[in-house]
Amino acid sequence: MAITITSLTAFILILTVIPFSQSALTADYYHQTCPQAENIIYQTVRNASIYDPKVSARLLRMFFHDCFIRGCDASLLLDSTLGNKTEKDGPPNISVRSFYVIEEAKAKIEKACPHTVSCADMLAVAARDVVAMSQGPWWPVLKGRKDGRVSKANETINLPSQFSNTTTLIQSFAKRGLDVKDLVTLSGGHTLGFSHCSSFSARIHNSTDPTINSEFAISLKRKCPIQNKDRNAGEFLDSTSSKFDNDYYKNIIMGKGVFGSDQALYGDYRTKGIVDSFAKDEKLFFKEFAASMVKLGNVGVIEDGEVRVKCNVVN
Incomplete structure (x- = not known):
């Protein structure tokens, strides 16, 4: 945006x-x-x-x-x-x-x-x-x-935006001390969740994004027509959206990534191999996800802050 x-x-x-x-x-x-x-x-x-x-x-x-x-x-x-x-x-x-x-x-x-x-x-x-x-x-x-x-x-x-290309994403993650593997791994968090049409409609209307699976694009167009009046309309980010698994990567390989930023991971030589490895080995994905989450949790930790009594206001 x-x-x-x-x-x-x-x-x-x-x-x-x-x-x-x-x-x-x-x-x-x-x-x-x-x-x-x-x-x-x-x-x-x-x-x-x-x-x-x-x-x-x-x-x-x-x-x-x-x-x-x-x-x-x-x-x-x-x-x-x-x-x-x-x-x-x-x-x-x-x-x-x-x-x-x-x-x-x-x-x-x-x-x-x-x-x-x-x-x-x-x-x-x-x-x-x-x-x-x-x-x-x-x-x-x-x-x-x-x-x-x-x-x-x-x-x-x-x-990072769902409209970003892989180079932009790699640069954004690098500024936080996170590498290419962390990018692909943490993107796997999209195995949970749902997206409203506005986050991906540009990929399916006017000129359809060529990286999208054609049948998947048709399905998305039905759910998100150009004159969409349903603000709640959208698509789950993978086929097992309530289960944390590696289906997100399998979908990307099939051209069924909902976000352009997700699908772009399979079109870039720097990230494609990692997507393939996680799609084949869920245990490997789980191991790397846990490690990347610990790494993410260490970004910018401060020691001179406070312990808020209420999380929505400073003390």
């Missing part, structure tokens, strides 16, 4: 690399101070997912979008104020939902262990839990992040 930059500060931010954190995160960070934290998060996320199956994909996307701006500091969770429009209200994040799940878990944790567990850590744990609950891999989440106090909507221009 194109956004006009009117601020020199915003322009400089595009050129700024979010550093890969060297902070000493540990899996047992709350072992003494709040041993029940992960169970509280799990139970809250599980209950919300049973009530609304969309929660899993939404929380995974939320973690990714948070880490890609100022690093994993829960800045995405902050509400806008009269004097500041936050990341939550930046154009790419308007469709991010289910913030209430993290808020509910936070309220429970504050009762059990006041002023102890950061919202940034909670989001990292929740992202792991939704993957594991969807039959995907489990991994020990490293913790010890602090919550940031700054959140700006204009910085969301730095988020």
